[in-house]
Amino acid sequence: MDAQLMRELEEIGGEIRPNSLRECDEIFIDQPSYSARIALWGGHLVSFVPTGQADLLFQSINEGAQSRFGRRHFGVPVCWPWFGANAEDDDLPAHGLARYFRWQLVEVGRFKNGDAKIVIRLASEDHPLIEEMWPHAFELRQVFRLGEGFSINFSAANLSDKDMPISEALHTYFYIGDNQTAQVHGLDGVTYVDKFDDAKEKVQQGIVSPCEELDRVYLHAPERVELIDPTLGRKLRIESEGARSKVLWNPGEALAKLRTDIEDDEFRHFVCIETANALSNAYQIPAGEMHQLRFTVQVESLEQS
Numbered sequence: 001m002d003a004q005l006m007r008e009l010e011e012i013g014g015e016i017r018p019n020s021l022r023e024c025d026e027i028f029i030d031q032p033s034y035s036a037r038i039a040l041w042g043g044h045l046v047s048f049v050p051t052g053q054a055d056l057l058f059q060s061i062n063e064g065a066q067s068r069f070g071r072r073h074f075g076v077p078v079c080w081p082w083f084g085a086n087a088e089d090d091d092l093p094a095h096g097l098a099r100y101f102r103w104q105l106v107e108v109g110r111f112k113n114g115d116a117k118i119v120i121r122l123a124s125e126d127h128p129l130i131e132e133m134w135p136h137a138f139e140l141r142q143v144f145r146l147g148e149g150f151s152i153n154f155s156a157a158n159l160s161d162k163d164m165p166i167s168e169a170l171h172t173y174f175y176i177g178d179n180q181t182a183q184v185h186g187l188d189g190v191t192y193v194d195k196f197d198d199a200k201e202k203v204q205q206g207i208v209s210p211c212e213e214l215d216r217v218y219l220h221a222p223e224r225v226e227l228i229d230p231t232l233g234r235k236l237r238i239e240s241e242g243a244r245s246k247v248l249w250n251p252g253e254a255l256a257k258l259r260t261d262i263e264d265d266e267f268r269h270f271v272c273i274e275t276a277n278a279l280s281n282a283y284q285i286p287a288g289e290m291h292q293l294r295f296t297v298q299v300e301s302l303e304q305s
């Protein structure tokens, strides 16, 4: 790792630590008001803990299959350049390729207000296997902003001379005290595709609660949703830009028991609220252009609101 970057990382209270995940290192940042971890494998924000509170993000203790495309359920996996199964080739891994490669740390610093800034990059030209799996040259960047809450600014540049078809998600596993009482607000009246019910289109009525057995792609969804967690006494405000879909995922008891890459009871402690462009919200990045997807998470105590 570049010595200058290491010094800059130290200046913001950061260090590189070894991580068991694919024996790939992670960035750990410890500040008076929060601590955070970013795994370079997959370019995952793994954890964000406001001091004195539970983590905002969930991490499964199950490390999944050790094969190259083994899945893990934690933090904010990047699903790109396709969401879900690949429509043309069943042999390609679910949710694209970005989560299966090592990203590179390229910049460390601070925003004007003092928030920490970490930038990581994944480029097709650095990985021959990516070039075999996907016919377009690209460069991805994630800018993590860490302070009072966190934000991720994900950008994808199409470096090829052809338009690039994209479906994608920042597949955020939010940690919750109890999925029976957690509530997702802000999707009332939005049409969704229910992947647990034959991909039927339905319209959301009111709030989503309990957060159990959900596999739903909300189309043309609003930019702001809220996750209310009465058990932990907190509310997370989630705001996105550049994303037309929101995906909610919680496998529920029966599917969790069938899956070998997640522990039986873990579904009680997470709900994925994904900032996405999926299904009919897929789009193309024209040759030579780029697209940005961002989301911000702010936390407040339920007593304050």
Ligand SMILES: O=P(O)(O)OC[C@H]1O[C@@H](O)[C@H](O)[C@@H](O)[C@@H]1O
Binding pocket: 071, 072, 084, 094, 095, 171, 195, 215, 216, 247, 249, 274
């Ligand atoms: O197990 P994975 O590949 O990480 O995906 C988890 C889930 O991710 C969700 O986004 C999908 O809608 C689900 O269908 C899928 O099961």
